[in-house]
Amino acid sequence: MSQPFIPAYLKLLKSDELSLRVEQAYPHLEDCDLCARFCHINRRLTIKGAVCHTGEHATVNSFMVKKIHCVDDRVPERFF
Secondary structure (H helix, E strand, O other): OOOOOOOHHHHHHHOOHHHHHHHHHHHHHHOOOOOOOOOOOOOOOOOOOOOOOOOOOOOOOOOOOOOOOOOOOOOOHHHO
């Protein structure tokens, strides 16, 4: 008999990996470099000046990874 499906985020929560990833994300929110626009706004304090107009609590509705050719060498490989 096969094991029941368990969403990945629940596995991360159970292993405390989710908490670790949250802590690792805070420095990126405080000097935002999460997209290719590198606005460096402290999104934990304000969205003023943030190109995305997204604050500390973003909502992700879906996610799809698609590697694209990028001529801007400022985009770190970790985004692909």
